Amino acid sequence: MALPLTLLIAGLALWWLAHLFKRIAPERRAAMGNGGRGAVALALIASIVLMTFGIRTADASPDLWYPPHWLRHLNNLLVLIALYFTSPGPSKGALFYKMRHPMLFGFALWAFAHLLVNGDLATMILFGGLLAWALAEMVVINRAEPEWAPPPKGSIAKDAMFLAISVLLLGLIGWIHGLLGYPVFG
Template structure:
């Protein structure tokens, strides 16, 4: 486990800095840097932490596999990453959870009837990250993978829960109404309501992302596991 200490340290910093800046340190940092300045510092610290995680992961020993990633597991993981891609792509349009220093845009969006991926979950971007991390733990069941990807899954889901509580406090009825119309957990039955354009872009993004594994010398992912390109 000592050989994984650098990765564990990076993961703790990445997750911990997010929670510290989002909650106990937020007010002081906003007072010091202003709302927009805070978002800039938050982004820089987050990028630095994620870069540290990636570097530490690349330097960590692979370790033993806890189970064999069979074809069935690869199929499940591929479906999860496809869903993650669709949710992530769709989350960039009309997302009331996006940073909004003044809160006006959020209130306007939260007052609308949810459409697209927001019919699936009110946190499509965070669930995209969580499903992405979970899928990678399934096909790479090693301790280094559990630390790296597990940190992303935990941060995405715990962060989403914390975001709901924070928005309830800052936006009041506007966010509560949005919560009543949406679901925290993904409702897969609502995928059929997602716009065809978002579905298409999500599939293209998924195909590109899974193909890109080859650029880093990794084994094929997604359909490229079975179709060599």
């Protein structure tokens, strides 16, 4: 296996481990006290660095499939929806306040959207691994904490506000993608 894919897979594994650590080894995590937060944060930063180096240096030829151009538009719509779900909107608004894992759902939707428009092996590994993590995290949390109560219902105005912010954020993210050589609009 080439070094870029090894870095990518190591980053994904570290991402999974850091996020699931308190569920896999709750006694060990509790014994670490507040220092455990710092260790988990460092592990997450290291995982992002590894995934970034892995994906940026991997061969970007479409090995597995060639996505049609129109999927770019679907990707942008799904990413917009994902941005809304990862915002405080669902828990502070009136439409989705009863949804237990809006941020993980948004993250999973974001990863799925990226699978639609990228056909190379490295991207499939990265976003497929992150999508699987988000889905697994929901299951693990639901099993560990089966009792959950939704927050109080918010207002439609909050939903609208966070949707507007999500639209602006999508524009900013698209602009940054373009600067990095990954145009997402047009």
